[in-house]
């Protein structure tokens with residue numbers, strides 16, 4: 001099995017004791033600029049190299065492939081902390097869609113995030129989409145100055161899902177930024193404020 005032998009004979013496993021064991025890159029999982037640990041490296045006989053990397057911040061895995069792209073690629077938009085798991089997964093998907101120019105899919109996911117948020121906060125899962133925004137407004141998660149752009153998340157998502165033309169890049173980026181801002185307001189600020197909460201003295 002020569003192919004087998006070839007596979008492992010070209011793999012180097014740096015120890016991390018010198019610079020050859022580390023590689024600076026922007027992590028596609030957490031978005032941070034890190035010096036990642038090179039877990040394994042291959043110098044290909046055809047030329048070029050492949051790195052299997054571990055992020056020193058979030059510890060997740062990436063590959064610098066032979067085409068010199070990182071996998072996963074850097075997702076578009078900000079990392080938001082303090083999200084419930086299903087909201088976090090949906091938001092991650094919306095961001096990853098934009099990393100591969102899947103603009104229509106990203107807008108569809110952003111619309112779906114409205115539903116995730118509303119249901120997480122107690123809305124009935126079988127409501128029409130307009131009802132989710134009404135619910136979030138009624139419960140105080142969407143305030144009057146926010147309404148205009150929150151409605152755009154729904155409208156752009158509707159067009160992406162129900163009309164034939166593909167979503168335009170610029171609009172899809174805007175839809176994602178509105179979604180990020182809503183997630184910040186509903187989840188991240190409360191999450192961050194808990195870090196500053198003083199222990200009760202009474």
Ligand SMILES: [Zn+2]
Pocket residue numbers: 027028029030031032055056057058059060
């Ligand atoms: Zn990372």
